[in-house]
Amino acid sequence: MELILQVLALEPTSQVLGKEPIVPFAILLVVILIVPILFERLRLPGLVGLVFSGLVLGSSGWNLFESNSPMINLLSEIGLVYLLFVAGLEIDIEQFRRRKSRAFGFGGLTFSIPLVLGTLVGHIFGFGWNTSILIGSLFTSYTLLAYPIISRLGVVNNEAVTVTIGATIFTDVGAVLVLAICVAFAQAGTFSFAKLLTLSGWLTIYSVAVLVGFDWAGKEFFRRSGDDEGNKFLFVLLSVFLAAVGAQLIGVDKIVGAFLAGLAVNEAVGEGLVKEKVVFVGSVLFIPIFFVDLGLLINLPTLMNSLDTLKLTLLIVVGLIASKFIAAFLTKLLYRYNWQEMLTMWSLSVPQVSTTLAATLVGYRAGLLPIEVLHSVIILMLVTSTLGPLITSRIAVGLISPSAEKPASTTLPEQNTQEINSAFTIVVPLYNPQTQQYLIEMAALLARQTNGTIVPLAIATAAAHMDAPQLEASLQRSERLLTKATAQSRVLGVEVEPLLRIDDAFAQGISRAAREQKASLIVMGWGKRTGLRARLFGNVIDGVLWASHCPVAVTRLMESPKKIQRILVPVENLIAPTLHPVQFAQMLAEANQAQVTVLNVCDRRTSSSKIAAKRSHLSLLVSKLAVQNSPEIQIIAHENVAQAILQAARLYDLVVLPFIRNRTSPGGLAISDVTTQLASQLTCSIVMLGEPQRTQTVVMPAGVPSTTSAI
Template sequence: MLLLSALDLTLPLRNPVIIFSLVLFIILFAPILFNKIKVPHIIGLILAGVIVGPYGLDLLRRDSSIVLFGTVGLLYIMFLAGLEIDLVEFKKNRAKILFFGLLTFLLPLILGMLASYYVLGYSFLSSMLLASMFSTHTLVSYPIASKYGIARNRAVTLTIGGTMITDILALLILAGISGLSREEASSTFWLQLIISTAAFVSVVFFVFPILTRWFFKHYDDSVSQYIFVLAMVFLASFLAEAAGLEAIIGAFFSGLVLNKFVPHSSPLMNRIDFVGNAIFIPFFLISVGMLVDISVLINGWGALKVAGVIIFVAILAKYIAAVITQKAFKLSSEEGNLIFGLSASHAAATLAIILVGYNIIIGETSSGEPIRLLNEDVLNGTILLILVSCAVSSFVVEKASRRLALINELDNSDSDIDDEKILISLAYPDTVNELVDFGLMLKPAKSSVPVYALHVTDDERADSQTQVKGEKVLEKAIMHASATENIIHPLIRFDINISHGMIYTIKEHKITDILIGLHHKSDQNKFFGPTTEELFSKIPETIYIYKPAQPFNTLKRMLVLVSNNAEHEPGFFHWLNKLSIVAQSAGIPISFYAAGNTLSEIKSAHEKARSQLRVSYNEFDNWEDFLIFSRELKTDDFFVVITSRKGHISYNSYLEKLPYYLGTYFNSNSFLIVYPKQLDQGINMNNIEQVDPYVIETLADTISTVGKSALNLKKLFKK
């Protein structure tokens, strides 16, 4: 009892240990309890904040610590929105984003102005400021869309882009009205704002990528990389505030910049998601709930009238804007609902605008009471708007996201990835992470394609040390994959030699894709090593030889050189699809170099798949000029060569020089050599039905030509 008496348990709680413990239990149990009654977990956290906050049971005060974590959570949401957005889709739909952004800004602004001026009877400046609050929205429900795996849906992309436009315009109005009320909005003020904004954008979009690429090239420690990412996010947020903008703009822009450096299937991305969704974002939602004062409902008809008008106009305007956008761009009803749900919630920017207006004193009453630009009724009505709009947003986004995720699952159910199996051959501990990362990039996101990690030990050299080494290699691979929430199936094998063990493992498990790291003692004379050379002759499946020279997330472009007639090989579409998956995951463009007929097939395949990749096509068929790529390739390019095994139609004699060229002239570049799936024995007349029709046609033409020549000779001799 003496120990308990030493604790300060008076309300509101002040002991930091008890406060943090209580918040963690809320984060843990609130979603569980509310999910049982089919209420989205976001609403559960907001309602929990209402209950424990100063207007509920008064267990917690919204002090500096809650504000700090809540601010971090809001910035984290905006950062994740920029980080998870599909940049290709974002650039492709920039006109649509601009349309929706202006529409979802102007429509609430106009309706809000009319309602504030004519229904509520506020002055022009007050009405303008209140109407700008209607235009803003906060992506409170974005974590729901992300949880269902539809963060890259075009509706989400439109809404995120529109959010930036509405918030920037609304905050510019706030700056202008604030300046007018204080007589500070001179031409000098606007000029300073334009210059500071331009400086901020230049630093974030031009300096940040250089710093990030340098850091990721020199530091591969997972903790250091995560801390660096957070530091860049909050530095960008601070720079935005210094430029006269809101911190959320800086957080979003930092997400856009870091997007291509953080692959979506990487351990770093998994850590970013985990920490944000476990701690920071729930803190923000609880802090929003602590703002809600339910007692305003009994404070008279004035507050209820203002609250009713604010809630009705804000939600109606966002709904109309979403419907118009859906009809204009022929989106599905689920996508239209998703746009409405994401843009309906009002929180951070809304509250910021109202608090600024509430704190601006424009005069005094006869009794000496201050006259505010926005009165207490507006403040209370806005707090109720936060609760209602977040509830509406959460329910709508939950329902729409669930249906869109189901549709995506049904669309992908017909894909031909069910028979795919990927094998990563691991020999050396220092290459495990790079090979596992690339191997996981070969499988489509969120697919069930199994990935195996194999370590083979030569029976003749096997001892206790080599066995322990193999186990450690596989253990490292499993741990690295688990950091990305992927499962790797470990395989350890003892055989008469390494190549024999690999070949029979591939056949036993029906592997379709084999990833091998370049032999660690490779040079121009012994490039592949005897094990890999034997695989080429005995395994017809797709083989990838990977040599990483720098982290994959620091690469800027994929340059793919394709052997002539590659389109006539059985594995053509398979490797083309795999490279597309890798490029999309890394967010880098592809430049294809191939003969004209091969380029036509590649273009046709991309058009048929409706690929959103940034692709360029360059005609190249003279392999004598292979060394021109030593000038074409830059330091941060990824060089991919599609080659062929001997005896097949896409093979040419210049491919024999490939090891010498790569080992001599391209040693500083990351590169990948792909041996596509091909028939077991090249042209086998006993299995003529398995041969590519192009091969049969070529043979037939040759036989026909020879026959005609023989017939002509016979006629000539007769004459």
């Protein structure tokens, strides 16, 4: 025993960790779990924390990990491929089609100007033309890190924003193709037009084969697979790595194939649980490890002691920001956008993350980019990923969404006319007997107010055989829940239609039953899990929110809904507000003779005249609801929206929040929204109202006009 301890004492920590792969993997998981949360609380992107972790754990810090570790190299390589695949998958082709010509115009400017300026920077520092052009290509693409911000502000449909989103398909494809050509010639050693034509020919054939072939195969496979999400998920992963292998066979880097695979299956995957699972797997494991590996490559002494590196870094950062500004300014002149639209386009196109970092690492490993450029681009990522969203949050507030230019409509579209006279049906999924009473009470209050019907729903999970003991036990449990719910509903004096359904999964069963019953609302219980976004909603609630055709009220009730007297409804965006939470709160308030307060939090520096204008504007919006007792309007000036709402909520029994699903950024590290922060810290009852994924008009009962909301 003493001999073993002596041997261990003599061995460096890094060697001990190297002999036990499970130890560094466990450390990586701890880093991925904790560090991004800490940095987001400091209002810094989580990926900045991951790169910083790599720096601390690597040779410049504690020396726990080595950048050439086989395990880390493998996981980082998968993360690199995954990063570019998700970048292709997340490109919004529909946004590109809406403004194709202007997206091409801005895309051409924000690609060519940074390419020229970046090439000039490389040439100034004495790099060869191939390296200089590759440096220029690193300036061309951009990552929409601020998408959650513009989504929350309701300005996604602003033309300038739509054009910026659509232009990513041009810049990303262009950057990836330039990378492929530069790296291919670096490996070949010499340049000739014959080689260029040959490589271009193979790239064209390969790109068409992937984009057309994988698109057709994906749509066919998804059509034939039905609801088998596991097979769909495996097909998507297989597509990624087949395309990566194919790219290497024609002499280009695998990330080109991964990116094209993402574009190819983009439409087949669509928006749904399969895409969410694909992105989830990469964003929680492989992509974060890639960012940690980037940090391991940083040589801090070389970076700090080299004046040339610092000059190169400064010139790259300034050159990138200036070139994107020039491109946005020329676009303003070309298409006559105003200054706020121009500055928003600039701030959205500044962050350099996914494609830029992947291309840099590939160029570095190919020997085309020196370590100084790698250091400079990592610092560029840190600066732009912080600066871009910060500017967007300040500038995009003043944008106008097309929907905000039109007066709120109080009539229903023609296609929903048939549903006006239908009963207001509330589906209440039952599972937990402890929360069932409050759920039924909540539904009863709403049903009485609308002369509606409650449909208590119990799902018995299907087995392979209909006479299986497990199914029989599930049916008996479901029947007991329904019997209890029926008795509770009748005591409360509402019409009840209990429903027992056998289905493969709870989420699918709930969303399908709600559609069959023509439900107007689904009221679900939410457990006590709080904290991370991934833990905020369970798989069942998550699945229902994705698939449901109607609003979903996810409730965490701390006391009986009949005792609720004061209801707070925070409204974050006054430009294109979603009034459904206000409508929901008002329905509940009228049933309980309660008071609703609509709250908006503005910046602390907002003048009193602007606060008065906001109050007047919000009062006008709320007055269009034509309710019996008008809600109270409250405007608070505060530097932190979440903290202001938390302080105000201490005086209320219930807070009604909109649930807006953030589009996951290509890095998988979406900026957390106010709703997530509030859900984990509020101590009173909460209702989160989730809207359907598609843009639609939601049918509300008589007296509560509908509004259109794109979620």
